[in-house]
Amino acid sequence: MTDSPAAPSAPSSSDSRPVAVVTGASSGIGAATARTLAAQGYHVVLGARRVDRVAALAAEIGGTGRQLDVTDEDSVTAFVDGLDTVSVLVNNAGGAKGLDPVATADLDDWRWMWETNVIGTLRVTKALLPALEASGDGLIVTITSIAALEAYDNGAGYTSAKHAQGVLHRTLRFELLGKPIRLTEIAPGMVETDFSLVRFDGDQERADAVYQGLTPMVADDVAEVIGFVASRPPHVNLDLIVLKPRDQASARRNVKTG
Numbered sequence: 164m165t166d167s168p169a170a171p172s173a174p175s176s177s178d179s180r181p182v183a184v185v186t187g188a189s190s191g192i193g194a195a196t197a198r199t200l201a202a203q204g205y206h207v208v209l210g211a212r213r214v215d216r217v218a219a220l221a222a223e224i225g226g227t228g229r230q231l232d233v234t235d236e237d238s239v240t241a242f243v244d245g246l247d248t249v250s251v252l253v254n255n256a257g258g259a260k261g262l263d264p265v266a267t268a269d270l271d272d273w274r275w276m277w278e279t280n281v282i283g284t285l286r287v288t289k290a291l292l293p294a295l296e297a298s299g300d301g302l303i304v305t306i307t308s309i310a311a312l313e314a315y316d317n318g319a320g321y322t323s324a325k326h327a328q329g330v331l332h333r334t335l336r337f338e339l340l341g342k343p344i345r346l347t348e349i350a351p352g353m354v355e356t357d358f359s360l361v362r363f364d365g366d367q368e369r370a371d372a373v374y375q376g377l378t379p380m381v382a383d384d385v386a387e388v389i390g391f392v393a394s395r396p397p398h399v400n401l402d403l404i405v406l407k408p409r410d411q412a413s414a415r416r417n418v419k420t421g
């Protein structure tokens with residue numbers, strides 16, 4: 164944290180930098196991506212529910228921090244206000260709740276995962292499509308997961324939500340053909356962030372155990388790939404990038420499980 168002045172609540176009209184919007188930028192992959200894109204010359208608009216965190220990071224990287232709850236229509240409407248031209252949208256807000264078999268599934272956990280990962284991505288993407296098109300070279304990056312590509316025991320709430328989020332994103336790739344908007348799905352395996360802490364409802368010991376005995380990726384590993392995607396020329400569309408730690412071969416197999 165620096166002692167930079169507070170970030171503005173909107174990009175100023177005299178700021179000639181292209182605008183990049185990152186959802187879920189208060190921690191983990193979203194925060195790292197905001198830093199990477201800012202270093203590449205973007206004015207980054209950061210959104211998350213913990214507005215103090217996005218405001219602090221925005222001040223540090225010369226961006227804009229705004230409160231955002233992707234599950235709330237009014238919040239999304241307020242978040243996109245004044246964003247008329249957007250070059251990059253990173254749909255990152257999301258996560259998992261619980262690790263239960265279908266037989267004992269917690270419906271509230273499922274609703275949280277579907278509302279955040281699926282409907283949240285839909286809401287923000289819909290709201291920013293005109294601004295992405297208006298940029299003349301828009302890019303939508305959606306952070307799904309290897310859970311969008313395979314199923315695993317006790318994970319159906321998350322894997323089904325990530326599959327749905329992936330299909331939403333892949334459908335847009337077809338529907339936007341002919342428009343100046345590129346679409347990239349990023350599907351990471353294990354990344355050490357607050358992801359497991361959120362999944363296990365704040366149980367630090369259980370979260371730490373996920374990453375013990377192997378070397379997971381860190382948020383910067385994913386952010387660097389997003390920076391690479393955003394720096395390709397307009398005619399090149401990286402459709403799907405799957406990245407995993409060397410120690411993980413699939414959602415179900417890693418060096419610990421054998």
Ligand code: NAP
Nearest residue numbers: 187189190191192212213232233256257308354356357358
């Ligand atoms: P994280 O550190 O827990 O970050 C999740 C981010 O999502 C936070 O900034 C959180 O901010 C935000 N968020 C959650 N609910 C939100 C809501 N309703 N509205 C707005 N923002 C919301 O976890 P992460 O690993 O960086 O996760 C980022 C993305 O990567 C997620 O989509 C996750 O599913 C995906 N992913 C993670 C992994 C992994 O192993 N870590 C692997 C594959 C994919 P607030 O709480 O402040 O709102």
